[in-house]
Amino acid sequence: MTEIRTPRLVLRRWLDDDLVPLSEIHADPAVMQSIGDGRPRSLEQTAEDIEAWEEEWDEEGFGMFAVELLGSGEVVGAVGLSVADAPTEAAGQVMISWRLGRVFWGQGYASEAAQATLEFAVQDRHLDRVVAVCRTGDRASMNVLDKLGMQSEGTAQHPVHGYDVAMFGIDLTQYQE
Numbered sequence: 275m276t277e278i279r280t281p282r283l284v285l286r287r288w289l290d291d292d293l294v295p296l297s298e299i300h301a302d303p304a305v306m307q308s309i310g311d312g313r314p315r316s317l318e319q320t321a322e323d324i325e326a327w328e329e330e331w332d333e334e335g336f337g338m339f340a341v342e343l344l345g346s347g348e349v350v351g352a353v354g355l356s357v358a359d360a361p362t363e364a365a366g367q368v369m370i371s372w373r374l375g376r377v378f379w380g381q382g383y384a385s386e387a388a389q390a391t392l393e394f395a396v397q398d399r400h401l402d403r404v405v406a407v408c409r410t411g412d413r414a415s416m417n418v419l420d421k422l423g424m425q426s427e428g429t430a431q432h433p434v435h436g437y438d439v440a441m442f443g444i445d446l447t448q449y450q451e
């Protein structure tokens with residue numbers, strides 16, 4: 275069972291009890307505006323997301339982590355790896371992404387979890403490269419990407435949802451913790 279501890283967080287696979295707290299995070303329009311179609315997701319859709327992430331863990335050996343606060347055990351959100359399906363330029367590549375509940379923003383949790391995810395990618399999964407795709411203008415994600423040392427790789431248009439996205443990549447063969 276994959277479980278990673280950082281100074282303040284636990285990154286782990288999904289449990290049944292995570293559905294309600296994650297669906298509360300997914301119900302917040304501010305959290306979801308830069309993800310997928312930009313709309314909040316229902317409890318049922320959140321259950322589908324968790325199921326898909328768990329399938330990816332089983333099939334690929336990586337996936338989105340449930341992120342909980344060390345100590346309280348509160349679910350902070352989801353950070354981790356997935357195989358990108360869009361935009362075309364990123365499709366098929368391993369992508370890092372994040373979403374945290376609004377009350378947890380601005381405390382460095384996304385950066386802490388993302389750093390641990392990259393370390394997992396290189397040390398545990400021996401991946402050579404990870405990409406990221408974020409909506410242009412998503413300043414918080416851009417700052418996290420910058421802190422991770424991810425390099426800009428241009429822009430594209432999301433083929434389904436139409437908005438502009440910025441693409442990033444990191445060569446993990448050169449990765450320095």
Ligand SMILES: CC(C)(COP(=O)(O)OP(=O)(O)OC[C@H]1O[C@@H](n2cnc3c(N)ncnc32)[C@H](O)[C@@H]1OP(=O)(O)O)[C@@H](O)C(=O)NCCC(=O)NCCS
Pocket residue numbers: 304305306308309371372373374375378379380381382383384385386407408409412413414415417418
């Ligand atoms: C993106 C997100 C995960 C960042 O989480 P976080 O824990 O607040 O991020 P961190 O605290 O690790 O770092 C964010 C950095 O950006 C800064 N920042 C946060 N919000 C910002 C904003 N709206 N504008 C500019 N900078 C911002 C923070 O100050 C921090 O920089 P610092 O460490 O130099 O102070 C969180 O905002 C979120 O869940 N957003 C909604 C989901 C989302 O958009 N996901 C990305 C889809 S591609």
